[in-house]
Amino acid sequence: MSCLRRNALATTSYWMISRLPSLSSTSMEPSEKDADKSLARSWRPARSLASSRHVVNHGVGEDVIQGFREAATEFFRMPEEAKLKYYSIDHNKPFRIFSGSLTSHNDGNDIRYWRDCLKLRCYPVERLMHQWPSQPEMFREHLAKYAVAVQELARRFLRLIAEGLGFDNHDFFEGDLSGGETLMNVNYYPRCPDPSLTMGIRPHSDRHLLTILSQGEVSGLQAKYRGRWIRVQPIHNAFVINFGLQMEIVTNGLLPSVEHRAVTNSAKARMSVASLITPKMDCRVGPAPAMLDEKTNPPKFKDFVCSEFTEAYEAAAGNREAVLDFFKIHHTQNPACVNQQFNMH
Ligand SMILES: O=C(O)CCC(=O)C(=O)O
Ligand SMILES: [Fe+2]
DSSP states (O other): OOHHHHHHHHHOSEEEEOOOSSOOSSOOOSOHHHHHHHHHHTOOOOSOGGGOOEEOOOOOOHHHHHHHHHHHHHHHHSOHHHHHTTBOOOTTOSEEEEESOSSSOOOSOOOEEOOEEEEEEEESHHHHGGGSOOOSTTHHHHHHHHHHHHHHHHHHHHHHHHHHTTOSOTTTTSGGGTOSOEEEEEEEEOOOSOTTTEEEEEEEOOSSSEEEEEOOSSOOEEEEETTEEEEOOOOTTOEEEEEOHHHHHHTTTSSOOOOEEEEOOSSOOEEEEEEEEOOOTTOEEOOOGGGOBTTTBOOSBOOEEHHHHHHHHHHTTTOHHHHHHHHBOOSOSOHHHHHTTOOOO
8 A cells, every 4th residue: 555645645635627638528538547547647636725736537528517507507597486396495305406505404603595406316317317307408318418427437536546545446435335326416606796695505525425516617616725715716627526524434534525615706606516426325334444454543433324424414514523523433442343343335
């Protein structure tokens, strides 16, 4: 296991992938392997988020990204009556719209949120697409193409992460650990007359393994870095890759989830599309055995069933420290005993 690689991966949990001059989603030439090598080479630490490094060769065509972004924009443009039937605060709905905060939990603060969110389950496509809205026309078709392409990208990323972590098994994240239904937040932030009074999304860490975010062209995303909020400047056709809390736990804290938020702006509306790669609800999640060493790196977190995590996340309103606290091991137990519980697959 190369310590250097681990350190490189650990330095920041934010990467941006910019457009691919040489590859498109339809033409994976010269070969997927070469594209992966190129991705792997670019897994270097960002010196700071202010000078984010960009990873090229993500392989998702501009037509696929823009096609879905346009269809989603059309969706938000539909008359209120057409959208109202989807409005729901029921988390079990496969497709719904809601307004405002990230979780249903009220954290007692007085912040107002200007966000409409279209929340849906987007992968596996064949199983879920009949639940998506049939209007606007082509919405389903564009979403299906986007969801498949982003899922493939996530799969490649997870392999690279496993490789970068030095795992013998590069398929470590395959199967139940990343095989839950992929969720998608399509966030629409209207133009806001006074951004000092409203937020887009509160500060939070994403709950799952990995988020692949298309920001669009309008800035608004901010990430916490050394205690300060740094703007993540959008890049045309780029994805922001964001490690979630469960990645932080699986890697025993080596790849920390990034706290981020979205602010509103008075000049332009903004739309972002976040695809959240998640474990199966009944999957046991905990620090990967390959990450642990009884003496030097005992487990920092207990394992849990993914559905328990959802409850903790809601209760902590997405706050990184508060969520992690639910699962932290305060080392009164013998780490050797705890070790035996971790069986990820
Ligand atoms: O709008 C953004 O850039 C961030 C969205 C986000 O953090 C989320 O959907 O979890
Ligand atoms: Fe997020």
